[in-house]
Amino acid sequence: MAKENKEDLTKERILDSAETLFAQKGFRAVSVREITSAARCNLAAVNYHFGNKESLYLEVFRSRWVPRARRVQESFRKSLAAQDSTSPEAVVSALAKAFLEGPLSDEERLRHSQLMTREMTQPTKAFEHVAEQIMQPFFQELADKLGSVLPNELEEEKMLLNIFSIFGMVLYFNFARVAVSRLTGEKYNAAFRDRLVKQITEFSLKGLNVNDEEELQ
Amino acid sequence: MAKENKEDLTKERILDSAETLFAQKGFRAVSVREITSAARCNLAAVNYHFGNKESLYLEVFRSRWVPRARRVQESFRKSLAAQDSTSPEAVVSALAKAFLEGPLSDEERLRHSQLMTREMTQPTKAFEHVAEQIMQPFFQELADKLGSVLPNELEEEKMLLNIFSIFGMVLYFNFARVAVSRLTGEKYNAAFRDRLVKQITEFSLKGLNVNDEEELQ
DNA sequence: GTTTGTATCAAACGTTTGTTTGAATGTCAA
DNA sequence: TTGACATTCAAACAAACGTTTGATACAAAC
Numbered sequence: 442m443a444k445e446n447k448e449d450l451t452k453e454r455i456l457d458s459a460e461t462l463f464a465q466k467g468f469r470a471v472s473v474r475e476i477t478s479a480a481r482c483n484l485a486a487v488n489y490h491f492g493n494k495e496s497l498y499l500e501v502f503r504s505r506w507v508p509r510a511r512r513v514q515e516s517f518r519k520s521l522a523a524q525d526s527t528s529p530e531a532v533v534s535a536l537a538k539a540f541l542e543g544p545l546s547d548e549e550r551l552r553h554s555q556l557m558t559r560e561m562t563q564p565t566k567a568f569e570h571v572a573e574q575i576m577q578p579f580f581q582e583l584a585d586k587l588g589s590v591l592p593n594e595l596e597e598e599k600m601l602l603n604i605f606s607i608f609g610m611v612l613y614f615n616f617a618r619v620a621v622s623r624l625t626g627e628k629y630n631a632a633f634r635d636r637l638v639k640q641i642t643e644f645s646l647k648g649l650n651v652n653d654e655e656e657l658q
Numbered sequence: 659m660a661k662e663n664k665e666d667l668t669k670e671r672i673l674d675s676a677e678t679l680f681a682q683k684g685f686r687a688v689s690v691r692e693i694t695s696a697a698r699c700n701l702a703a704v705n706y707h708f709g710n711k712e713s714l715y716l717e718v719f720r721s722r723w724v725p726r727a728r729r730v731q732e733s734f735r736k737s738l739a740a741q742d743s744t745s746p747e748a749v750v751s752a753l754a755k756a757f758l759e760g761p762l763s764d765e766e767r768l769r770h771s772q773l774m775t776r777e778m779t780q781p782t783k784a785f786e787h788v789a790e791q792i793m794q795p796f797f798q799e800l801a802d803k804l805g806s807v808l809p810n811e812l813e814e815e816k817m818l819l820n821i822f823s824i825f826g827m828v829l830y831f832n833f834a835r836v837a838v839s840r841l842t843g844e845k846y847n848a849a850f851r852d853r854l855v856k857q858i859t860e861f862s863l864k865g866l867n868v869n870d871e872e873e874l875q
Numbered sequence: 876g877t878t879t880g881t882a883t884c885a886a887a888c889g890t891t892t893g894t895t896t897g898a899a900t901g902t903c904a905a
Numbered sequence: 906t907t908g909a910c911a912t913t914c915a916a917a918c919a920a921a922c923g924t925t926t927g928a929t930a931c932a933a934a935c
Contacts, residue, residue, distance in 0.1 A: 451912080466780065469687035473893060483914050488894060490912095558779055561834040562772055563683065572840055580841060601842055602857040606827050609834070613826030617778040623789055624797060625818055640819045644865040668882080690923060700884050705924060707882095 452490045454480040460501045464552040467559060468498055495566075502567040506556055509545065510575045513553075514582075516543040521586070529590050529649055530642075533607065536583070537641040540611045541634055554615035580604055591649065607645045614641065669707045671697040677718045681769040684776060685715055712783075719784040723773055726762065727792045730770075731799075733760040738803070746807050746866055747859075750824065753800070754858040757828045758851055771832035797821055808866065824862045831858065 458479035462471040473494055477484050491497040517539035524531040545553060560568045584600045595603070614621060614637050622629045627636075675696035679688040690711055694701050708714040734756035741748040762770060777785045801817045812820070831838060831854050839846045844853075 467684050467686065469684065472891075474891085483912095484893095485895080485914070486912085494893065555779055558775065558833075561837045562775055564836055568837075572837070576837070576841060598842065598844075598853075599857075602853070603861065605831070605838060605841075606857065606861045609827045609830030610823050613830055614822070616775075617826070619781055620778045620785075620789070620793070621822060624794060624822075625815065627815075636815075636819070640816075640823065644820065644823045647867055648861040648865040650864055689921075691921085700882095701923095702885090702925080703883070711923065 451480070451482050451486055454482065455487060455490060455497070456501060456505055459497055460505050460556070461552060463498060463501060464555040464559075468494075468565070498565070499567055499570075502556070502570060506553065506567075507571065507574055509549065509553055510571075510579075512544050513539050514575075514579055527590055529587065530646060532583075532586050532590060533645045533649065534642045536607065537611065537638045537645070541614070541638045541641070547629075547634075550615060551618065554612055558612065558616045580608075587649070603649055606648060607641070610641050610645065668697070668699045668703055671699065672704060672707060672714070673718060673722055676714055677722050677773070678769060680715060680718060681772040681776075685711075685782070715782070716784055716787075719773070719787060723770065723784075724788065724791055726766065726770055727788075727796075729761050730756050731792075731796055744807055746804065747863060749800075749803050749807060750862045750866065751859045753824065754828065754855045754862070757832070758855045758858070764846075764851075767832060768835065771829055775829065775833045797825075804866070820866055823865060824858070827858050827862065 455476060459471075459476050462476055462479065465471075473487050474484055476497075477486055480486070487494065487497055491500055517535050520535040520538055521531060524535065541550070543550075557571070560571060580601065583604050584597065587604070588595065588600060618629050622633075627633050672693060676688075676693050679693055679696065682688075690704050691701055693714075694703055697703070704711065704714055708717055734752050737752040737755055738748060741752065758767070760767075774788070777788060797818065800821050801814065804821070805812065805817060835846050839850075844850045
Protein backbone atom coordinates (compact mmCIF):
# COMPACT_ATOMS: atom_id res chain seq x y z
CA MET A 442 0.00 0.00 0.00
CA ALA A 443 1.28 3.42 -0.89
CA LYS A 444 -0.30 5.62 1.73
CA GLU A 445 -2.27 3.46 4.09
CA ASN A 446 -2.21 5.93 6.93
CA LYS A 447 -3.43 9.51 6.66
CA GLU A 448 -6.28 10.05 4.25
CA ASP A 449 -6.34 8.27 0.94
CA LEU A 450 -6.73 11.37 -1.18
CA THR A 451 -8.39 10.03 -4.32
CA LYS A 452 -10.81 7.80 -2.48
CA GLU A 453 -11.82 10.62 -0.16
CA ARG A 454 -12.22 13.11 -2.99
CA ILE A 455 -14.48 10.68 -4.82
CA LEU A 456 -16.63 10.23 -1.71
CA ASP A 457 -16.88 14.00 -1.32
CA SER A 458 -17.95 14.75 -4.88
CA ALA A 459 -20.22 11.71 -4.93
CA GLU A 460 -22.08 12.79 -1.82
CA THR A 461 -22.61 16.32 -3.10
CA LEU A 462 -23.78 15.21 -6.53
CA PHE A 463 -25.97 12.35 -5.28
CA ALA A 464 -27.62 14.74 -2.82
CA GLN A 465 -28.21 17.38 -5.49
CA LYS A 466 -29.42 15.18 -8.34
CA GLY A 467 -30.06 11.67 -7.10
CA PHE A 468 -28.34 8.40 -7.90
CA ARG A 469 -29.42 7.85 -11.46
CA ALA A 470 -29.04 11.46 -12.54
CA VAL A 471 -25.34 11.50 -11.70
CA SER A 472 -22.84 9.79 -13.99
CA VAL A 473 -19.60 8.20 -12.87
CA ARG A 474 -17.81 10.54 -15.27
CA GLU A 475 -19.36 13.52 -13.52
CA ILE A 476 -18.15 12.27 -10.14
CA THR A 477 -14.61 11.45 -11.21
CA SER A 478 -14.37 14.69 -13.12
CA ALA A 479 -15.36 16.66 -10.00
CA ALA A 480 -12.92 14.59 -7.95
CA ARG A 481 -10.15 15.28 -10.50
CA CYS A 482 -9.31 11.63 -11.03
CA ASN A 483 -9.57 8.94 -13.64
CA LEU A 484 -12.88 7.42 -14.65
CA ALA A 485 -11.78 3.94 -13.60
CA ALA A 486 -11.02 5.07 -10.07
CA VAL A 487 -14.60 4.54 -8.92
CA ASN A 488 -14.58 0.90 -9.98
CA TYR A 489 -11.09 0.38 -8.61
CA HIS A 490 -11.83 1.81 -5.17
CA PHE A 491 -15.49 0.91 -4.73
CA GLY A 492 -16.28 -1.88 -7.19
CA ASN A 493 -19.20 -0.15 -8.87
CA LYS A 494 -21.41 2.91 -8.75
CA GLU A 495 -23.98 1.41 -6.39
CA SER A 496 -21.35 0.39 -3.84
CA LEU A 497 -20.02 3.94 -3.97
CA TYR A 498 -23.51 5.22 -3.14
CA LEU A 499 -23.75 2.88 -0.15
CA GLU A 500 -20.26 3.84 0.98
CA VAL A 501 -21.30 7.49 0.93
CA PHE A 502 -23.91 6.65 3.54
CA ARG A 503 -21.60 4.43 5.59
CA SER A 504 -18.58 6.68 5.72
CA ARG A 505 -20.13 10.12 5.31
CA TRP A 506 -23.83 10.33 6.11
CA VAL A 507 -23.94 8.12 9.21
CA PRO A 508 -20.94 9.76 10.94
CA ARG A 509 -22.42 13.15 10.19
CA ALA A 510 -25.74 12.09 11.67
CA ARG A 511 -23.86 10.98 14.77
CA ARG A 512 -22.24 14.37 15.02
CA VAL A 513 -25.66 16.02 14.91
CA GLN A 514 -26.94 13.68 17.62
CA GLU A 515 -23.89 14.36 19.74
CA SER A 516 -24.47 18.09 19.34
CA PHE A 517 -28.05 17.55 20.50
CA ARG A 518 -26.89 15.73 23.63
CA LYS A 519 -24.30 18.36 24.47
CA SER A 520 -26.74 21.20 23.91
CA LEU A 521 -29.22 19.41 26.13
CA ALA A 522 -26.68 18.78 28.87
CA ALA A 523 -25.74 22.45 28.87
CA GLN A 524 -29.32 23.52 29.56
CA ASP A 525 -31.70 22.72 32.33
CA SER A 526 -32.48 19.30 30.93
CA THR A 527 -35.63 18.73 32.92
CA SER A 528 -37.96 20.79 30.77
CA PRO A 529 -39.62 19.91 27.46
CA GLU A 530 -38.46 23.31 26.23
CA ALA A 531 -34.86 22.25 26.65
CA VAL A 532 -35.34 19.03 24.68
CA VAL A 533 -37.22 20.56 21.78
CA SER A 534 -35.00 23.59 21.56
CA ALA A 535 -31.88 21.41 21.61
CA LEU A 536 -33.36 19.26 18.88
CA ALA A 537 -34.23 22.15 16.58
CA LYS A 538 -30.87 23.79 17.14
CA ALA A 539 -28.94 20.58 16.51
CA PHE A 540 -30.63 20.13 13.14
CA LEU A 541 -30.70 23.75 12.00
CA GLU A 542 -27.78 25.37 13.73
CA GLY A 543 -25.75 22.37 14.79
CA PRO A 544 -22.19 21.36 13.92
CA LEU A 545 -22.88 21.25 10.19
CA SER A 546 -22.39 24.04 7.72
CA ASP A 547 -25.43 25.18 5.75
CA GLU A 548 -24.24 23.24 2.73
CA GLU A 549 -23.66 20.10 4.75
CA ARG A 550 -27.09 20.40 6.32
CA LEU A 551 -28.69 20.72 2.91
CA ARG A 552 -26.83 17.72 1.50
CA HIS A 553 -27.58 15.71 4.63
CA SER A 554 -31.34 16.24 4.55
CA GLN A 555 -31.49 15.89 0.79
CA LEU A 556 -29.92 12.45 0.98
CA MET A 557 -32.23 11.51 3.82
CA THR A 558 -35.30 12.74 1.98
CA ARG A 559 -34.29 10.70 -1.06
CA GLU A 560 -34.00 7.57 1.02
CA MET A 561 -37.37 8.20 2.64
CA THR A 562 -39.20 8.71 -0.64
CA GLN A 563 -37.57 5.77 -2.41
CA PRO A 564 -35.58 3.64 -0.01
CA THR A 565 -32.55 1.79 -1.37
CA LYS A 566 -30.30 -0.66 0.43
CA ALA A 567 -28.91 2.33 2.32
CA PHE A 568 -32.21 2.93 4.10
CA GLU A 569 -32.07 -0.23 6.20
CA HIS A 570 -28.64 0.78 7.39
CA VAL A 571 -29.74 4.33 8.17
CA ALA A 572 -32.97 3.26 9.88
CA GLU A 573 -31.29 0.70 12.12
CA GLN A 574 -28.13 2.60 12.95
CA ILE A 575 -29.44 6.14 13.24
CA MET A 576 -33.15 6.82 13.12
CA GLN A 577 -34.54 3.98 15.22
CA PRO A 578 -32.17 4.55 18.19
CA PHE A 579 -32.41 8.33 18.02
CA PHE A 580 -36.19 8.39 17.99
CA GLN A 581 -36.16 6.00 20.93
CA GLU A 582 -33.75 8.28 22.75
CA LEU A 583 -35.97 11.26 22.03
CA ALA A 584 -39.04 9.42 23.23
CA ASP A 585 -37.32 8.48 26.48
CA LYS A 586 -35.98 11.97 27.11
CA LEU A 587 -39.29 13.62 26.36
CA GLY A 588 -41.20 11.01 28.29
CA SER A 589 -39.19 11.76 31.42
CA VAL A 590 -39.74 15.52 31.29
CA LEU A 591 -43.30 15.85 30.03
CA PRO A 592 -45.88 16.48 32.75
CA ASN A 593 -48.38 13.93 31.47
CA GLU A 594 -47.79 10.29 30.71
CA LEU A 595 -48.09 9.51 26.99
CA GLU A 596 -48.60 6.17 25.33
CA GLU A 597 -45.60 5.13 23.30
CA GLU A 598 -47.26 5.40 19.89
CA LYS A 599 -48.51 8.90 20.57
CA MET A 600 -45.06 9.96 21.70
CA LEU A 601 -43.55 8.54 18.52
CA LEU A 602 -46.06 10.39 16.36
CA ASN A 603 -45.29 13.60 18.17
CA ILE A 604 -41.63 13.09 17.48
CA PHE A 605 -42.40 12.41 13.85
CA SER A 606 -44.38 15.62 13.68
CA ILE A 607 -41.45 17.62 14.97
CA PHE A 608 -39.00 15.74 12.85
CA GLY A 609 -41.16 16.20 9.76
CA MET A 610 -41.05 19.93 10.28
CA VAL A 611 -37.30 19.95 10.79
CA LEU A 612 -36.73 17.90 7.66
CA TYR A 613 -39.19 19.97 5.66
CA PHE A 614 -37.62 23.30 6.57
CA ASN A 615 -34.28 21.86 5.53
CA PHE A 616 -35.03 20.21 2.21
CA ALA A 617 -37.70 22.65 1.04
CA ARG A 618 -35.50 25.69 1.45
CA VAL A 619 -36.05 26.83 -2.10
CA ALA A 620 -39.80 26.60 -1.87
CA VAL A 621 -39.98 28.21 1.58
CA SER A 622 -37.73 31.08 0.50
CA ARG A 623 -39.68 31.54 -2.68
CA LEU A 624 -43.05 31.59 -0.97
CA THR A 625 -42.09 33.74 1.99
CA GLY A 626 -40.02 36.07 -0.16
CA GLU A 627 -37.19 35.79 2.35
CA LYS A 628 -33.63 34.81 1.51
CA TYR A 629 -32.31 31.78 3.35
CA ASN A 630 -29.62 33.31 5.56
CA ALA A 631 -28.57 33.08 9.20
CA ALA A 632 -31.29 35.46 10.35
CA PHE A 633 -34.06 33.55 8.59
CA ARG A 634 -32.66 30.27 9.87
CA ASP A 635 -32.88 31.60 13.41
CA ARG A 636 -36.45 32.54 12.69
CA LEU A 637 -37.13 28.97 11.59
CA VAL A 638 -35.55 27.47 14.70
CA LYS A 639 -37.76 29.70 16.80
CA GLN A 640 -40.80 28.71 14.76
CA ILE A 641 -40.14 24.98 15.06
CA THR A 642 -39.40 25.21 18.76
CA GLU A 643 -42.46 27.26 19.67
CA PHE A 644 -44.83 25.36 17.43
CA SER A 645 -43.60 21.97 18.63
CA LEU A 646 -43.67 22.94 22.27
CA LYS A 647 -47.29 23.96 22.04
CA GLY A 648 -48.00 20.85 19.98
CA LEU A 649 -46.51 18.71 22.73
CA ASN A 650 -48.25 20.48 25.53
CA VAL A 651 -50.85 18.11 26.80
CA ASN A 652 -52.18 20.34 29.55
CA ASP A 653 -55.61 20.97 28.13
CA GLU A 654 -55.98 17.45 26.92
CA GLU A 655 -58.88 15.24 27.82
CA GLU A 656 -59.63 13.15 24.77
CA LEU A 657 -62.73 11.09 24.50
CA GLN A 658 -61.35 8.29 22.29
CA MET B 659 -57.72 14.12 -36.87
CA ALA B 660 -58.88 10.66 -36.09
CA LYS B 661 -60.52 11.01 -32.69
CA GLU B 662 -60.43 14.62 -31.60
CA ASN B 663 -63.23 14.32 -29.12
CA LYS B 664 -63.34 11.80 -26.28
CA GLU B 665 -60.02 10.91 -24.78
CA ASP B 666 -56.99 10.35 -26.95
CA LEU B 667 -56.19 6.93 -25.65
CA THR B 668 -52.50 6.63 -26.36
CA LYS B 669 -51.66 10.13 -25.22
CA GLU B 670 -53.61 9.66 -21.99
CA ARG B 671 -52.06 6.28 -21.30
CA ILE B 672 -48.60 7.77 -21.73
CA LEU B 673 -49.41 10.56 -19.28
CA ASP B 674 -50.69 8.01 -16.78
CA SER B 675 -47.67 5.74 -16.88
CA ALA B 676 -45.33 8.71 -17.01
CA GLU B 677 -46.76 10.25 -13.87
CA THR B 678 -46.60 7.00 -11.93
CA LEU B 679 -43.05 6.24 -12.98
CA PHE B 680 -41.74 9.79 -12.58
CA ALA B 681 -43.24 9.91 -9.10
CA GLN B 682 -41.74 6.56 -8.13
CA LYS B 683 -38.25 6.95 -9.57
CA GLY B 684 -37.69 10.53 -10.67
CA PHE B 685 -37.16 12.01 -14.12
CA ARG B 686 -33.72 10.70 -14.96
CA ALA B 687 -34.28 7.24 -13.56
CA VAL B 688 -37.20 6.55 -15.90
CA SER B 689 -36.53 5.76 -19.56
CA VAL B 690 -38.84 6.61 -22.43
CA ARG B 691 -38.89 2.91 -23.28
CA GLU B 692 -40.12 2.13 -19.76
CA ILE B 693 -42.95 4.63 -20.11
CA THR B 694 -44.09 3.55 -23.58
CA SER B 695 -43.83 -0.07 -22.56
CA ALA B 696 -46.09 0.52 -19.55
CA ALA B 697 -48.46 2.52 -21.77
CA ARG B 698 -48.51 -0.32 -24.32
CA CYS B 699 -47.54 1.86 -27.26
CA ASN B 700 -44.63 2.48 -29.56
CA LEU B 701 -41.40 4.08 -28.40
CA ALA B 702 -41.79 6.98 -30.84
CA ALA B 703 -45.18 7.92 -29.42
CA VAL B 704 -43.66 10.11 -26.70
CA ASN B 705 -41.81 12.25 -29.22
CA TYR B 706 -44.80 12.33 -31.56
CA HIS B 707 -47.28 13.47 -28.90
CA PHE B 708 -45.07 15.55 -26.60
CA GLY B 709 -41.97 16.48 -28.58
CA ASN B 710 -39.47 15.10 -26.09
CA LYS B 711 -39.13 13.54 -22.66
CA GLU B 712 -38.81 16.84 -20.77
CA SER B 713 -41.98 18.25 -22.32
CA LEU B 714 -43.78 15.10 -21.29
CA TYR B 715 -42.64 15.67 -17.70
CA LEU B 716 -43.94 19.23 -17.77
CA GLU B 717 -47.20 18.09 -19.33
CA VAL B 718 -47.64 15.60 -16.48
CA PHE B 719 -47.70 18.56 -14.10
CA ARG B 720 -49.93 20.70 -16.30
CA SER B 721 -52.55 18.13 -17.14
CA ARG B 722 -52.35 15.76 -14.17
CA TRP B 723 -50.72 17.22 -11.07
CA VAL B 724 -52.24 20.71 -11.11
CA PRO B 725 -55.84 19.54 -11.72
CA ARG B 726 -55.44 17.01 -8.95
CA ALA B 727 -54.13 19.69 -6.59
CA ARG B 728 -57.22 21.74 -7.47
CA ARG B 729 -59.42 18.81 -6.57
CA VAL B 730 -57.74 18.56 -3.18
CA GLN B 731 -58.21 22.28 -2.58
CA GLU B 732 -61.85 22.05 -3.62
CA SER B 733 -62.33 19.17 -1.21
CA PHE B 734 -60.81 21.34 1.53
CA ARG B 735 -63.25 24.17 0.79
CA LYS B 736 -66.25 21.86 0.75
CA SER B 737 -65.21 20.15 3.94
CA LEU B 738 -64.75 23.54 5.54
CA ALA B 739 -68.11 24.81 4.35
CA ALA B 740 -69.81 21.74 5.80
CA GLN B 741 -68.45 22.42 9.27
CA ASP B 742 -68.76 25.37 11.55
CA SER B 743 -66.19 27.35 9.64
CA THR B 744 -65.54 29.92 12.32
CA SER B 745 -63.16 27.85 14.42
CA PRO B 746 -59.48 27.11 13.91
CA GLU B 747 -60.35 23.48 14.57
CA ALA B 748 -62.52 23.42 11.49
CA VAL B 749 -59.82 24.87 9.25
CA VAL B 750 -57.02 22.61 10.41
CA SER B 751 -59.15 19.51 10.46
CA ALA B 752 -60.44 20.24 6.95
CA LEU B 753 -56.88 20.74 5.76
CA ALA B 754 -55.57 17.50 7.21
CA LYS B 755 -58.53 15.54 5.92
CA ALA B 756 -58.28 17.02 2.43
CA PHE B 757 -54.66 15.95 2.14
CA LEU B 758 -54.89 12.57 3.85
CA GLU B 759 -58.45 11.44 3.32
CA GLY B 760 -59.56 13.70 0.50
CA PRO B 761 -60.79 12.88 -3.00
CA LEU B 762 -57.62 11.01 -3.95
CA SER B 763 -56.97 7.34 -3.62
CA ASP B 764 -54.03 6.28 -1.48
CA GLU B 765 -51.96 5.63 -4.59
CA GLU B 766 -52.83 9.00 -6.06
CA ARG B 767 -51.95 10.72 -2.82
CA LEU B 768 -48.59 9.02 -2.73
CA ARG B 769 -47.77 9.90 -6.35
CA HIS B 770 -48.98 13.45 -5.78
CA SER B 771 -46.79 14.16 -2.78
CA GLN B 772 -43.84 12.30 -4.26
CA LEU B 773 -43.90 14.54 -7.32
CA MET B 774 -44.27 17.60 -5.14
CA THR B 775 -41.41 16.56 -2.87
CA ARG B 776 -39.20 16.04 -5.92
CA GLU B 777 -39.94 19.52 -7.17
CA MET B 778 -39.24 21.01 -3.75
CA THR B 779 -35.88 19.29 -3.35
CA GLN B 780 -34.72 19.98 -6.88
CA PRO B 781 -37.04 22.37 -8.68
CA THR B 782 -37.35 22.07 -12.44
CA LYS B 783 -39.28 24.26 -14.84
CA ALA B 784 -42.42 22.65 -13.42
CA PHE B 785 -41.86 24.24 -10.02
CA GLU B 786 -42.53 27.80 -11.17
CA HIS B 787 -45.81 26.66 -12.62
CA VAL B 788 -46.78 24.77 -9.48
CA ALA B 789 -45.70 27.55 -7.13
CA GLU B 790 -47.60 30.26 -8.98
CA GLN B 791 -50.73 28.33 -9.86
CA ILE B 792 -51.20 26.22 -6.76
CA MET B 793 -49.02 26.78 -3.72
CA GLN B 794 -48.84 30.56 -3.56
CA PRO B 795 -52.64 31.12 -3.86
CA PHE B 796 -53.51 28.23 -1.56
CA PHE B 797 -51.17 29.34 1.21
CA GLN B 798 -52.61 32.82 0.90
CA GLU B 799 -56.12 31.41 1.15
CA LEU B 800 -55.13 29.42 4.23
CA ALA B 801 -53.56 32.47 5.83
CA ASP B 802 -56.71 34.51 5.24
CA LYS B 803 -59.04 31.83 6.54
CA LEU B 804 -56.95 31.15 9.61
CA GLY B 805 -56.41 34.85 10.20
CA SER B 806 -60.14 35.45 10.34
CA VAL B 807 -60.85 32.70 12.87
CA LEU B 808 -57.84 32.83 15.17
CA PRO B 809 -58.41 34.71 18.42
CA ASN B 810 -55.16 36.67 18.26
CA GLU B 811 -53.86 38.78 15.43
CA LEU B 812 -50.72 37.34 13.84
CA GLU B 813 -48.19 39.08 11.68
CA GLU B 814 -48.24 37.77 8.14
CA GLU B 815 -44.84 36.09 8.23
CA LYS B 816 -45.62 34.23 11.42
CA MET B 817 -48.89 33.03 9.96
CA LEU B 818 -47.08 31.79 6.85
CA LEU B 819 -44.53 29.92 8.93
CA ASN B 820 -47.31 28.30 10.93
CA ILE B 821 -48.90 27.16 7.70
CA PHE B 822 -45.57 25.81 6.51
CA SER B 823 -45.22 23.89 9.75
CA ILE B 824 -48.58 22.23 9.25
CA PHE B 825 -47.97 21.69 5.58
CA GLY B 826 -44.55 20.21 6.27
CA MET B 827 -46.13 17.65 8.54
CA VAL B 828 -48.80 16.79 6.00
CA LEU B 829 -46.25 16.35 3.23
CA TYR B 830 -43.92 14.40 5.49
CA PHE B 831 -46.55 11.91 6.61
CA ASN B 832 -47.42 11.38 2.97
CA PHE B 833 -44.05 10.95 1.32
CA ALA B 834 -42.30 9.26 4.22
CA ARG B 835 -44.88 6.50 4.56
CA VAL B 836 -42.32 3.75 4.29
CA ALA B 837 -40.11 5.23 6.97
CA VAL B 838 -42.99 6.05 9.31
CA SER B 839 -44.47 2.57 8.95
CA ARG B 840 -41.11 0.97 9.45
CA LEU B 841 -40.29 2.95 12.56
CA THR B 842 -43.70 2.74 14.21
CA GLY B 843 -44.12 -0.89 13.24
CA GLU B 844 -47.60 -0.10 11.93
CA LYS B 845 -48.88 -0.93 8.48
CA TYR B 846 -50.09 2.02 6.45
CA ASN B 847 -53.82 1.30 6.20
CA ALA B 848 -57.04 3.26 6.66
CA ALA B 849 -56.91 2.97 10.44
CA PHE B 850 -53.36 4.22 10.70
CA ARG B 851 -54.14 7.02 8.25
CA ASP B 852 -56.99 8.13 10.51
CA ARG B 853 -54.55 8.10 13.39
CA LEU B 854 -52.23 10.37 11.40
CA VAL B 855 -55.02 12.81 10.56
CA LYS B 856 -55.85 13.01 14.23
CA GLN B 857 -52.20 13.52 15.12
CA ILE B 858 -51.70 16.31 12.59
CA THR B 859 -54.90 18.05 13.57
CA GLU B 860 -54.29 17.95 17.32
CA PHE B 861 -50.63 18.82 17.10
CA SER B 862 -51.23 21.70 14.70
CA LEU B 863 -54.12 23.10 16.68
CA LYS B 864 -52.05 23.29 19.80
CA GLY B 865 -49.16 24.68 17.76
CA LEU B 866 -51.41 27.42 16.46
CA ASN B 867 -52.91 28.25 19.79
CA VAL B 868 -51.52 31.57 20.80
CA ASN B 869 -53.35 31.84 24.09
CA ASP B 870 -50.39 31.58 26.40
CA GLU B 871 -48.21 33.69 24.18
CA GLU B 872 -46.41 36.77 25.33
CA GLU B 873 -43.11 36.91 23.50
CA LEU B 874 -40.41 39.29 24.52
CA GLN B 875 -38.76 40.07 21.17
C1' DG C 876 -60.48 7.30 -56.58
C1' DT C 877 -57.51 10.48 -55.09
C1' DT C 878 -55.74 13.45 -51.74
C1' DT C 879 -54.70 14.98 -47.10
C1' DG C 880 -53.67 14.64 -42.35
C1' DT C 881 -53.29 11.75 -38.09
C1' DA C 882 -51.42 8.04 -35.79
C1' DT C 883 -48.58 3.98 -35.11
C1' DC C 884 -44.84 1.09 -36.12
C1' DA C 885 -40.03 -1.26 -36.66
C1' DA C 886 -35.63 0.14 -37.38
C1' DA C 887 -31.87 2.84 -37.03
C1' DC C 888 -29.38 7.13 -35.54
C1' DG C 889 -25.54 9.12 -32.68
C1' DT C 890 -24.58 9.73 -27.56
C1' DT C 891 -23.96 8.58 -23.12
C1' DT C 892 -23.97 5.11 -19.82
C1' DG C 893 -21.32 1.79 -16.33
C1' DT C 894 -17.67 -1.20 -16.55
C1' DT C 895 -13.34 -3.61 -18.12
C1' DT C 896 -8.73 -3.91 -19.82
C1' DG C 897 -3.79 -3.64 -20.12
C1' DA C 898 -0.13 -0.68 -19.95
C1' DA C 899 2.36 2.79 -17.15
C1' DT C 900 3.83 4.75 -12.78
C1' DG C 901 5.28 4.91 -8.10
C1' DT C 902 6.55 2.62 -3.61
C1' DC C 903 8.57 -0.38 -0.56
C1' DA C 904 10.71 -4.92 0.92
C1' DA C 905 13.97 -8.46 -0.28
C1' DT D 906 18.52 -4.33 -8.79
C1' DT D 907 14.79 -7.06 -8.59
C1' DG D 908 10.10 -8.40 -7.60
C1' DA D 909 5.57 -7.55 -5.75
C1' DC D 910 1.94 -4.66 -4.97
C1' DA D 911 -1.02 -0.45 -5.10
C1' DT D 912 -2.62 3.11 -7.89
C1' DT D 913 -3.56 5.80 -12.03
C1' DC D 914 -4.38 6.26 -16.74
C1' DA D 915 -6.12 6.28 -21.85
C1' DA D 916 -8.71 3.44 -24.48
C1' DA D 917 -12.16 0.47 -25.51
C1' DC D 918 -16.40 -2.36 -24.48
C1' DA D 919 -21.35 -3.58 -24.82
C1' DA D 920 -25.61 -1.90 -23.33
C1' DA D 921 -28.98 1.59 -22.69
C1' DC D 922 -30.27 6.09 -23.69
C1' DG D 923 -33.33 10.00 -26.23
C1' DT D 924 -34.49 11.00 -30.68
C1' DT D 925 -35.27 10.63 -35.82
C1' DT D 926 -36.72 8.42 -39.94
C1' DG D 927 -39.52 6.42 -43.52
C1' DA D 928 -43.02 3.12 -44.24
C1' DT D 929 -47.70 1.80 -43.28
C1' DA D 930 -52.56 2.04 -41.91
C1' DC D 931 -56.65 4.49 -41.61
C1' DA D 932 -60.09 7.86 -41.61
C1' DA D 933 -62.40 12.01 -43.47
C1' DA D 934 -62.55 15.60 -47.42
C1' DC D 935 -62.67 16.57 -52.08
